[in-house]
Amino acid sequence: MSRLTRQSRSTARRSSSFLLGTGGLAALLCAATLSAQAPRPVPGLTAFRPQYGAGYAPFARTAVPDALEMDALLGPGIRANGAGEFDPFGEDDLIELVVDRAGVGGAFVLSRTSPVLAVWTTRDKAAGTELAFTGDVTAPIQFGGAQQATLWVEWTGAAGGDAILALQAQVARRPYGRVRFHCFRGLVVALGGEDQVPQLPVDPNHGTYIVATELYELGWDVLMSDEDFVSSSGAGAVYDEMVNAIQYRGVDELAIFGYSHGGGSTYDLCERLSTVGAGLPSHTIEFTSYVDGVGNNSDIDTSQETRRPIGSAYHANHYQHGSFFQDLGLDGGPVTNSLPPPTGLDVETTPWGASATHFVVDDYAQVVDFILVNLEARLAR
Amino acid sequence: MIALRICTVLLPLLAFVPAQGVGTPAPDAELQGALRRLAEDSAPDELRATLRFLDEKAGVAHARLVPQLLLFKEASRSTREGMVFGAVVDQLRIPEADVVAGLVPLFEGADAARRASLGGVLSEYEDRSIDRGADFDGYRPFLGGELPVGLVRYLYETDADAALLTLTRSRALERAELRELVLAQHEVADLRWRLRFGYLSRADLPRGASPESREALGMLAAHGEWWVRLAAASMALDEPGLRALVPLDALADDPHALVREVARAARGDGR
Numbered sequence: 001m002s003r004l005t006r007q008s009r010s011t012a013r014r015s016s017s018f019l020l021g022t023g024g025l026a027a028l029l030c031a032a033t034l035s036a037q038a039p040r041p042v043p044g045l046t047a048f049r050p051q052y053g054a055g056y057a058p059f060a061r062t063a064v065p066d067a068l069e070m071d072a073l074l075g076p077g078i079r080a081n082g083a084g085e086f087d088p089f090g091e092d093d094l095i096e097l098v099v100d101r102a103g104v105g106g107a108f109v110l111s112r113t114s115p116v117l118a119v120w121t122t123r124d125k126a127a128g129t130e131l132a133f134t135g136d137v138t139a140p141i142q143f144g145g146a147q148q149a150t151l152w153v154e155w156t157g158a159a160g161g162d163a164i165l166a167l168q169a170q171v172a173r174r175p176y177g178r179v180r181f182h183c184f185r186g187l188v189v190a191l192g193g194e195d196q197v198p199q200l201p202v203d204p205n206h207g208t209y210i211v212a213t214e215l216y217e218l219g220w221d222v223l224m225s226d227e228d229f230v231s232s233s234g235a236g237a238v239y240d241e242m243v244n245a246i247q248y249r250g251v252d253e254l255a256i257f258g259y260s261h262g263g264g265s266t267y268d269l270c271e272r273l274s275t276v277g278a279g280l281p282s283h284t285i286e287f288t289s290y291v292d293g294v295g296n297n298s299d300i301d302t303s304q305e306t307r308r309p310i311g312s313a314y315h316a317n318h319y320q321h322g323s324f325f326q327d328l329g330l331d332g333g334p335v336t337n338s339l340p341p342p343t344g345l346d347v348e349t350t351p352w353g354a355s356a357t358h359f360v361v362d363d364y365a366q367v368v369d370f371i372l373v374n375l376e377a378r379l380a381r
Numbered sequence: 382m383i384a385l386r387i388c389t390v391l392l393p394l395l396a397f398v399p400a401q402g403v404g405t406p407a408p409d410a411e412l413q414g415a416l417r418r419l420a421e422d423s424a425p426d427e428l429r430a431t432l433r434f435l436d437e438k439a440g441v442a443h444a445r446l447v448p449q450l451l452l453f454k455e456a457s458r459s460t461r462e463g464m465v466f467g468a469v470v471d472q473l474r475i476p477e478a479d480v481v482a483g484l485v486p487l488f489e490g491a492d493a494a495r496r497a498s499l500g501g502v503l504s505e506y507e508d509r510s511i512d513r514g515a516d517f518d519g520y521r522p523f524l525g526g527e528l529p530v531g532l533v534r535y536l537y538e539t540d541a542d543a544a545l546l547t548l549t550r551s552r553a554l555e556r557a558e559l560r561e562l563v564l565a566q567h568e569v570a571d572l573r574w575r576l577r578f579g580y581l582s583r584a585d586l587p588r589g590a591s592p593e594s595r596e597a598l599g600m601l602a603a604h605g606e607w608w609v610r611l612a613a614a615s616m617a618l619d620e621p622g623l624r625a626l627v628p629l630d631a632l633a634d635d636p637h638a639l640v641r642e643v644a645r646a647a648r649g650d651g652r
Contacts, residue, residue, distance in 0.1 A: 324472060
């Protein structure tokens, strides 16, 4: 399985590069990893991908590649910290920013292109830890004798757009690093199968979470969750977070996908959004996917999930068929108006998936890549 | 028919258990071993034999097997293990009534994790509709006599509107009282529906609540039956907008421990 996974990750990055037309994204990511670990030759800034709850788990703390820090699409995304937001997982909307003085003396300051950006020295906005800006320039950054200082960036205004933070020497105003933050418009929701719990490092047999981790590293805001947090009516912590994002963070595009019971929960979330969520600010479900979707009325539901998710603009579907003696009789099935057309793909009709069972169908590189490539092409970051 | 079967199942079960239920069942090594074999990628003949074994050892109305399936589910660490419960229910054609009767006693004394795992299974039979709410009719055979507090807690935690309605219809109430409670439930459910679907916002409360819904919440909170007062406390816990409409301070000193606990949680005292 790990062979499939490695192949998948490599293919996915190639796919991203192709779709974005930038070329060499894998090389950039690799270079970023190295640069984040090695001493910088000159002072600079390193921004990170979003937090979740009290830290980064179930994702790894991931630096945005240096070469992408000014990219309005692939650079650091940031959640609008909207008024009224109820932060279901705690205050986790600030983005970590490491300032490295790289042995250069003198004082450093930050400048910003918009007052929408606030900067704190604490991740949870402790009282008295916000950096004051005067004319959009801070006072000297306090390094406390260290080479690096960790700051936390907040998007305080209305959702939408981007803004830049720049590091410069206070006296000479010599510019060093710059980072462009763009406000997230999209949210990805990834739901595993029964008893698949998101973990770090990602389990190579959890194909859904492999896709989710890949998307996180590529700059999307990803909510990766156990499907138990979605009840059969769609209610629960995942739905609450989606509502919070739409209502208070300016998110207007969603992607939801899941494997097995996670497929059933994908349907349940879309159904709830189409009913209870009808009064929410404008939003669209740009992408959904089932991999061997099983209805999720309960933990013992073994029915096929073959209903198309309500309101989905694009639905991918992969499934296999078996018997109790192969895989406890757990199957997905064809879903009307799904991709590949017309009803999705029975992977057992392909050479690579001919021996599929329910318990491996989510791990095939071809399935993982299909989700990655088609989601990337449709969902705004 | 389901109710009749549940009664049939309960009679032998109740003979072995205290009034407040069985609590945590002990793992049955014989059955757990068989379930473990099902979760392994075994040959068809072996799987057939294991199914036959489980069928033979399931007990009257599957009363021995069903709690063991729950224990196995709670310990599962993979999708294959996690789906064994459902696969066995399918293969042995275990009726809904047997699953319900085998699990309901486990609510008594159950902690939040156990209630969640029980709910994760029982939701199969509750039809938790977005528009209509849950259907708890399958529990009515358990709600006629001395009330099982653990089950009542679970029902209110899952869907307070449906819980109140089901309890009201399960108790031997005078017709006038039954009608009064059904009407009160309807008034409060309508208020909660308006909040859920955005026809009313929390900021509109308490002034935006209809006089009928205010009166209904007051009546529920002051009712002589603890399970009715629990409805008021549970609805306030579930929907913060209702907290100003429910006399939570009075309910926080209620004679019934569960009402006190829920009211204090709604008031922000923690559970």
